[in-house]
Amino acid sequence: MGMGTTRNPEERAHDIPPQLLAAVTRSPVKARLFGADTYLREAAWTFAEDADVLRGTTLCVLKPDAAVGRRYGTALEALRDNGFHPADVLRVRHSRLTIRETWRFQLNFADRERIAAMDLYLGSLDCVLLVLRDERHRPGDVPASVRLAALKGPATAELRRPEHLRARLGALNGLFNFVHTADEPIDVLRDLGLLLEQPRRERVRERLLARHDASEEARRICDTIEAETPPHDLDPERSLHRLTRSAGPAGDVARAGRAGATVTPADLLRAAHHPDADPADLWDLLSVLTATLRFNTPGIERIFPNVLLGAWQEER
Structure with missing residues (x-):
């Protein structure tokens, strides 16, 4: 298409089947943005016939805090209690790139x-990626991802109920909440x-279609990671005292804080990345850091609002 050429309204920006x-x-906005996204296109090539x-x-x-905070067992139990069973499980290590791409929008x-x-x-550590089958899902029900996202509960602690996943896990702040879930099927x-990659996606598809039970495999992977990972209380006050x-360098920052100086997230990040940083200080630093962060930049709007349970219930 040359400069100044008007796009034909019937031309499509991707090859994902409209159905x-x-x-x-x-979300029409997500359909437009995600539709032209290569990751979604590749997954659609694998799962195009499997919308149901x-x-x-x-x-x-x-996430890594679930390993050091010893929340694996509680998470697996809470998922099972609510009808979500692992069909597949993988160890995944995030990088700078996968973090930005996962949360691109x-x-x-x-x-x-x-x-x-x-x-x-x-x-810092491998994550455990659980591909979950909703045993309670029936045709016409809200999708499994939407049900689990609602079950996860709100980010604001005061609005959570005891049955919410974040409440059962004891979520500590905006980052130390132990789990990440998909909002709706397009995010899955x-x-x-x-x-x-494609061979691994194909195995996920085969396991889903075969109704494979990966519960024991999930437990073994979680046990292995916990055996490799020292536990941590994730308590910011105790962490600051230990530091x-x-x-x-983290010790210098902590001692200055104890003496009355203001310790900023930038100070903690500099200590974490200092050439002389002690790896043993990492989770104490992270505990203090995540408790003091400003989560969002004021005045910046979301690209699209979260798709909540009500959007799917209304259709039903």
Whole structure:
């Protein structure tokens, strides 16, 4: 198409079948943005004939804080109690690139120190990616991903109920909340395209179609990561106290804070990235850092609002 040429309204920006997009999102903005996204296109090539399966499938990522905070068992139990069973499980290590791509459409309003903290924390250990089958899902029901996103509960602690996943896990702040879930089926599809190469996506598809039970495999992977990872209380006050005894740069920051100086997220990040940083200080630093971050940059709007349970219930 040359400069100044008007696009034919019948031309399409991607090759994803319209019926698949209609089945996996209730957001026209997401359908347009994600539709032209290579990750979604690749996943659609794998799952184009499986819209019904996708609606009964969701993803839950157990993040590094779930390992050090010993929340794996509680998370798996809570998912099972609510009818979500692993059909497949993978160890996934985030990088700077996968963090930015996973949250590409949400990081536009994230504060700069929050993004830096995400790099430090999400890249520290493997995540556990659970591909979950919703055993309670029936044709015409809201999708599994939408049900689990609602079950996860709000980010604001005061609005949570005891049955919410974040409440059961004891979410501590905006980053230390132990799990990440997909909002609706289009997010399941895009994340599978982003995180998995074609052979691994094909195995996920085969396991979903065969109704494979990966519960024991999930438990073994979680046990292995916990055996490799020292536990941590993730308590910011105790962490700050421990850091005052550190001989590394984090110790200088913590001692200044104890003496009355203002300790900023930027100070903590500099200590974490200092050439002389002690790796043993990492989770104490992260505990203090995540408790003091400004989460969002004021005045910046979301690219699109979250698609909530009501959008799917109204259709039904």
